[in-house]
Amino acid sequence: MTALSAVLLSSTALAQQTLPTIEVGGAPLRSTTPRPAKPSTAQGPSRPAAARATPTPAPSAEVAPVSPVVVQYAVPAATYTLSSKELQNTRGFEVVNNLFRQAPGVSVNDVAGNPLQPEVDFRGFVASPIAGTPQGLAVYQNGIRINEAWGDNVYWDMIPNIAIDRSTVVTGNPLFGLNAIGGAVVLDMKNGFTYQGFEIDGRGGSRGRRQGYAQYGVQAGPYAGYLAMEALGDNGYRYFSGAHIKRLYGDIGYRGDSGEIHANMTLAGNKINGTGPAPVEDVTRNSWAVYTTPQSQKNTLSMFDLNGNVQASPTWKLFGDVHYRAFDQARVDGNTTEFECEPPEEGEDPEPFCENDLGNPTSIPNFFNGQVQLGAVDRTWTRSRTIGGTVQATNEDVFFGFHNKITFGASLDQGWSYFAASQELGVIPANLYVNGFNYYVDEPGSGVAPVNVTAGNSYLGVYALDTLDVTDRLKITAGARFNRAGVSLYDLRGTALNGADVYTRINPIAGATYEVLPNTFAYGSYSEANRAPTPLELGCADPARPCLIDTFLVADPPLKQVESNTTELGMRGTVEVPKVLPYGGDYFPGLLTWSAGVYRTNNFNDILAVPSSINGRGYFTNAGATRREGVEVALRYGDERLSAYMNYTMTIATFRSNIVLGAPDNPLAQLYGNGSIMVTPGANLSSVAPHRFKAGADYAVTPQWRVGADVQYTAGSYIRGDEINIGARLPSYTFLNLRTSYQITPNLQVYGLFENVTNTRARTFGTWFDTNDIAFLTYTNPRMVSLGPPTGIYGGITFTY
Numbered sequence: 001m002t003a004l005s006a007v008l009l010s011s012t013a014l015a016q017q018t019l020p021t022i023e024v025g026g027a028p029l030r031s032t033t034p035r036p037a038k039p040s041t042a043q044g045p046s047r048p049a050a051a052r053a054t055p056t057p058a059p060s061a062e063v064a065p066v067s068p069v070v071v072q073y074a075v076p077a078a079t080y081t082l083s084s085k086e087l088q089n090t091r092g093f094e095v096v097n098n099l100f101r102q103a104p105g106v107s108v109n110d111v112a113g114n115p116l117q118p119e120v121d122f123r124g125f126v127a128s129p130i131a132g133t134p135q136g137l138a139v140y141q142n143g144i145r146i147n148e149a150w151g152d153n154v155y156w157d158m159i160p161n162i163a164i165d166r167s168t169v170v171t172g173n174p175l176f177g178l179n180a181i182g183g184a185v186v187l188d189m190k191n192g193f194t195y196q197g198f199e200i201d202g203r204g205g206s207r208g209r210r211q212g213y214a215q216y217g218v219q220a221g222p223y224a225g226y227l228a229m230e231a232l233g234d235n236g237y238r239y240f241s242g243a244h245i246k247r248l249y250g251d252i253g254y255r256g257d258s259g260e261i262h263a264n265m266t267l268a269g270n271k272i273n274g275t276g277p278a279p280v281e282d283v284t285r286n287s288w289a290v291y292t293t294p295q296s297q298k299n300t301l302s303m304f305d306l307n308g309n310v311q312a313s314p315t316w317k318l319f320g321d322v323h324y325r326a327f328d329q330a331r332v333d334g335n336t337t338e339f340e341c342e343p344p345e346e347g348e349d350p351e352p353f354c355e356n357d358l359g360n361p362t363s364i365p366n367f368f369n370g371q372v373q374l375g376a377v378d379r380t381w382t383r384s385r386t387i388g389g390t391v392q393a394t395n396e397d398v399f400f401g402f403h404n405k406i407t408f409g410a411s412l413d414q415g416w417s418y419f420a421a422s423q424e425l426g427v428i429p430a431n432l433y434v435n436g437f438n439y440y441v442d443e444p445g446s447g448v449a450p451v452n453v454t455a456g457n458s459y460l461g462v463y464a465l466d467t468l469d470v471t472d473r474l475k476i477t478a479g480a481r482f483n484r485a486g487v488s489l490y491d492l493r494g495t496a497l498n499g500a501d502v503y504t505r506i507n508p509i510a511g512a513t514y515e516v517l518p519n520t521f522a523y524g525s526y527s528e529a530n531r532a533p534t535p536l537e538l539g540c541a542d543p544a545r546p547c548l549i550d551t552f553l554v555a556d557p558p559l560k561q562v563e564s565n566t567t568e569l570g571m572r573g574t575v576e577v578p579k580v581l582p583y584g585g586d587y588f589p590g591l592l593t594w595s596a597g598v599y600r601t602n603n604f605n606d607i608l609a610v611p612s613s614i615n616g617r618g619y620f621t622n623a624g625a626t627r628r629e630g631v632e633v634a635l636r637y638g639d640e641r642l643s644a645y646m647n648y649t650m651t652i653a654t655f656r657s658n659i660v661l662g663a664p665d666n667p668l669a670q671l672y673g674n675g676s677i678m679v680t681p682g683a684n685l686s687s688v689a690p691h692r693f694k695a696g697a698d699y700a701v702t703p704q705w706r707v708g709a710d711v712q713y714t715a716g717s718y719i720r721g722d723e724i725n726i727g728a729r730l731p732s733y734t735f736l737n738l739r740t741s742y743q744i745t746p747n748l749q750v751y752g753l754f755e756n757v758t759n760t761r762a763r764t765f766g767t768w769f770d771t772n773d774i775a776f777l778t779y780t781n782p783r784m785v786s787l788g789p790p791t792g793i794y795g796g797i798t799f800t801y
Contacts, residue, residue, distance in 0.1 A: 076511025125182025149415030192224025205794030570597025590639025624657025
């Protein structure tokens with residue numbers, strides 16, 4: 001799904017009432033998910049006058065905003081929204097950091113070993129920058145799907161955090177298109193109509209951190225402009241793990257009597273060094289330890305969007321969008337290698353050629369007479385271009401005495417990708433920094449050869465969604481989306497990778513919301529979704545011909561698309577504390593928002609990345625049926641001085657089919673010597689935390705001085721490759737963060753951050769490895785882990801005008 005369709009469809013078609021903005025700890029808190037600019041005939045529940053915010057510059061009531069917000073209680077599924085003020089309370093540089101601290105059900109797997117390359121997990125589904133990771137979440141920026149064309153990856157480092165006006169996690173809605181199996185993350189950006197003023201911020205602190213941002217918004221009559229810039233540099237908290245980030249976002253808009261139009265752009269140029277997991281024995285001795293490096297990537301992005309809407313008549317709204325996205329990446333990855341060069345026996349001449357780890361001869365000369373540890377420097381280059389557009393219409397009217405809103409439209413994304421890869425042999429020294437020596441491997445018989453391939457993606461979506469007010473208290477929603485995904489590969493070095501596949505599916509949704517009591521709503525829904533295999537997955541799907549994940553492709557059979565269904569039931573509401581607790585209202589005069597729900601998502605033909613018995617390689621496979629199910633509970637309170645939240649999520653992610661998976665480094669697979677494990681129904685999926693708890697608060701001690709804290713508890717998960725659950729889970733971990741700020745003058749503020757107060761070195765990700773990969777190192781424990789960051793202390797200053 002592209003452009004405005006994702007946000008607008010979910011919002012304007014589902015929302016039937018409009019909530020006023022309320023004040024939470026000095027920050028405007030919108031109802032979760034977009035509000036239509038033109039109020040509907042039905043009015044929302046009343047709110048205490050004391051809780052109403054001083055109006056901020058807002059669109060005229062005559063015109064629909066570019067990205068309206070859904071009213072939470074009108075949606076028959078779970079939704080969680082953070083406003084720009086809530087996002088900035090934690091002062092995180094990345095939107096992921098803010099979601100991890102506050103949003104229910106969100107955790108982070110530190111696969112890459114750098115917090116700027118996070119793998120975001122929600123309900124056991126991920127949106128990850130790691131190529132080769134099966135993606136189960138769709139991510140939208142201003143309604144544009146930003147999962148990249150080559151592998152559906154999400155590069156969170158490209159998203160300008162300060163320019164985010166609102167972040168919403170939406171579940172159970174197939175209208176968000178491909179990958180929205182577990183849900184969608186919707187990021188609405190600021191513009192000159194929603195933000196006016198100037199702000200500049202600078203910060204420094206632990207590990208050489210220096211970062212800053214500036215944003216400026218202005219409105220002049222019907223015209224408005226907004227510009228935001230961000231930059232960061234630090235040395236990292238492990239060897240060879242520094243990063244440099246530069247991002248820019250801008251928007252120009254015009255608003256007339258009956259519509260508005262916006263042109264915006266996003267630019268980014270980043271270099272990130274991610275060290276990945278390291279042997280648990282090494283990180284226990286030295287938390288800075290790495291295992292084979294360099295591991296770096298350079299990402300550049302240029303994205304341009306033109307969108308608009310018009311109130312064509314009192315009952316019809318029309319929306320449209322066209323966008324262009326250009327993404328380039330260059331990756332360097334130092335690894336061990338499957339090629340072995342044996343030293344000569346005493347009194348014998350050395351073998352002239354090396355062999356692979358299966359003992360088969362190669363054409364690789366026996367460099368250094370087998371006296372050094374060989375490694376490999378794998379390089380990839382990815383170039384993706386996407387152009388897309390959306391047309392959409394919404395009608396809101398009364399038919400036969402019933403209020404009804406229907407939205408329908410179509411979206412098209414056309415993507416082109418170029419991918420190249422090569423492997424240079426190198427030497428692994430004592431510091432494990434692999435140094436290449438200008439010999440490039442071309443061994444088709446071993447499955448390692450240069451790759452040059454182009455790919456095409458054509459994603460078409462046609463959708464409709466209708467919400468009918470059966471009574472003033474009961475709303476019924478039904479709709480469907482037709483997805484057509486065409487994926488083609490063209491081999492520029494031959495014909496082995498040529499192929500074309502088409503995947504189609506109609507995904508329905510049906511649900512209802514009912515006002516059980518004043519300001520208390522019950523909801524329930526059933527929906528289906530699908531995910532088409534990516535070009536990367538289609539090019540590496542044969543266990544007999546595995547490839548170096550994210551590096552090399554081979555000719556493989558096609559995969560089946562992933563299909564899913566989700567059922568959700570829950571309740572939510574708001575409580576004016578003074579009405580419920582007359583005496584407590586003196587201390588808590590604000591509004592309490594609460595929600596509780598249960599969910600179950602069944603996946604069929606789920607796609608997993610599976611390691612091969614050949615060292616360093618893997619493949620993708622359909623893994624039968626899997627299930628994610630659980631409970632989510634959330635509370636949020638706000639008044640003029642205090643804002644606080646608390647939430648808990650339980651997620652049980654299990655296999656539901658018998659399946660054989662490759663796991664060559666799993667101790668049980670090594671014991672039986674077959675390199676595989678038999679997974680049975682009920683086994684837990686790896687890297688999914690079963691329990692998550694979060695809480696936080698910000699309090700105004702005086703009008704000038706504010707203090708805040710937040711805490712996150714995450715239960716340990718099974719490591720990657722332990723789908724039979726024979727090993728211990730990773731340790732559970734808890735983060736505690738403190739913050740304070742002081743307003744020296746109306747325009748000048750200083751602040752301090754104390755992150756990870758307890759210096760918890762969280763092991764957020766783990767996997768197995770071959771303890772004999774590097775001959776001069778001796779390991780007895782086959783587990784590798786990634787460590788989270790240590791304590792960080794930062795100070796900053798903010799100037800606003």
